[in-house]
Amino acid sequence: MYPIIRNRRLRASESIRRLVRETIITPDDFLVPLFVVEGKNVKEEIPSMPNYFRYSLDNLEKEVKELWKMGLCSVLLFVKVPDNLKDNKGTEAINPEGLMQRAIKTIKNAVPEMLVMTDVALDPYSSYGHDGVVTDGQILNDESVEILTEMGLSHAQAGADFLAPSDMMDGRILSMREALEDEGFFNTGIMSYSAKYASAFYGPFRDALDSAPVDIKDVPKDKKTYQMDFANRFEAIRETQLDIDEGADIVMVKPGLAYLDIVREIRNEVEVPVAVYQVSGEYAMVKAAAEKGWLDHDAVMMEQLLAIKRAGANIIASYFAKDVIRLIN
Numbered sequence: 163m164y165p166i167i168r169n170r171r172l173r174a175s176e177s178i179r180r181l182v183r184e185t186i187i188t189p190d191d192f193l194v195p196l197f198v199v200e201g202k203n204v205k206e207e208i209p210s211m212p213n214y215f216r217y218s219l220d221n222l223e224k225e226v227k228e229l230w231k232m233g234l235c236s237v238l239l240f241v242k243v244p245d246n247l248k249d250n251k252g253t254e255a256i257n258p259e260g261l262m263q264r265a266i267k268t269i270k271n272a273v274p275e276m277l278v279m280t281d282v283a284l285d286p287y288s289s290y291g292h293d294g295v296v297t298d299g300q301i302l303n304d305e306s307v308e309i310l311t312e313m314g315l316s317h318a319q320a321g322a323d324f325l326a327p328s329d330m331m332d333g334r335i336l337s338m339r340e341a342l343e344d345e346g347f348f349n350t351g352i353m354s355y356s357a358k359y360a361s362a363f364y365g366p367f368r369d370a371l372d373s374a375p376v377d378i379k380d381v382p383k384d385k386k387t388y389q390m391d392f393a394n395r396f397e398a399i400r401e402t403q404l405d406i407d408e409g410a411d412i413v414m415v416k417p418g419l420a421y422l423d424i425v426r427e428i429r430n431e432v433e434v435p436v437a438v439y440q441v442s443g444e445y446a447m448v449k450a451a452a453e454k455g456w457l458d459h460d461a462v463m464m465e466q467l468l469a470i471k472r473a474g475a476n477i478i479a480s481y482f483a484k485d486v487i488r489l490i491n
């Protein structure tokens with residue numbers, strides 16, 4: 163007796179595999195994170211993120227034009243703030259002439275159609291490296307939400323298309339949505355980091371922005387009182403549902419690869435677009451193993467990105483975006 167059903171028929175050649183393939187990666191899938199610094203003609207490589215750079219505004223303009231030519235049409239902005247401008251309340255975050263606000267304008271002047279999303283969180287601006295205001299060892303929620311809301315509004319005023327709050331304070335989506343509506347920014351969207359876990363995979367990112375929580379007395383050294391416990395699943399659904407109820411247009415799961423069960427569950431649960439952030443540590447692991455000759459860089463990169471999409475991601479924030487486009491072309 164031979165098998166009558168032979169699944170291998172659908173794998174027999176590259177042509178049939180292409181015909182029946184369920185998931186593909188295209189330039190439209192990507193949201194490109196960009197790191198911005200003060201200065202002129204700066205393009206500095208981030209040591210723990212090989213071939214990824216911080217750009218001053220002049221080089222940011224060049225980079226964005228290049229991304230646009232490559233078919234990448236959405237960016238997610240982060241800024242590295244000089245130490246002398248940091249304080250507990252992240253005051254610099256709402257400076258209308260701050261680096262983020264200038265970066266938004268630079269991009270919108272250079273490539274008006276480029277979709278600009280901005281990180282809304284205090285950590286790059288905080289002298290303590292936290293996403294909120296620190297008092298007596300606590301990260302204050304409501305006080306932080308007030309500042310984050312002002313920060314988001316100032317990004318909208320500078321021309322941001324979408325705010326991307328990555329702080330995980332309670333109630334910040336509702337507060338931001340109401341402020342945007344009150345000020346007439348009806349079309350400014352919110353992509354909420356809804357299920358953001360307290361992950362060790364963010365290490366290289368904190369190097370990139372020099373934004374890690376500091377080690378001093380009475381300041382928590384981790385973000386576990388606001389970012390989620392990675393042992394939890396129901397909590398991710400609850401957080402995501404709540405953000406949608408508060409007005410989020412897009413929700414996000416973060417990190418990616420180790421959280422694909424959560425991605426699938428949320429994709430099944432909600433009706434809004436779901437983004438996944440393939441974070442700095444995921445990028446660094448592939449680069450490091452490839453440098454050692456232990457893994458095939460391009461093959462592993464594509465396998466991971468495809469897995470993220472197969473799990474249900476509609477949008478992928480990834481440091482690999484340009485690598486992928488080069489490979490596809």
Ligand code: PBG
Pocket residue numbers: 281283285293328329363364365366367368385440441442443
């Ligand atoms: C800051 C923020 C972080 C990341 C995105 N926004 C770091 C953190 O929460 O400590 C991580 C991104 C990455 O690792 O690539 N709120």
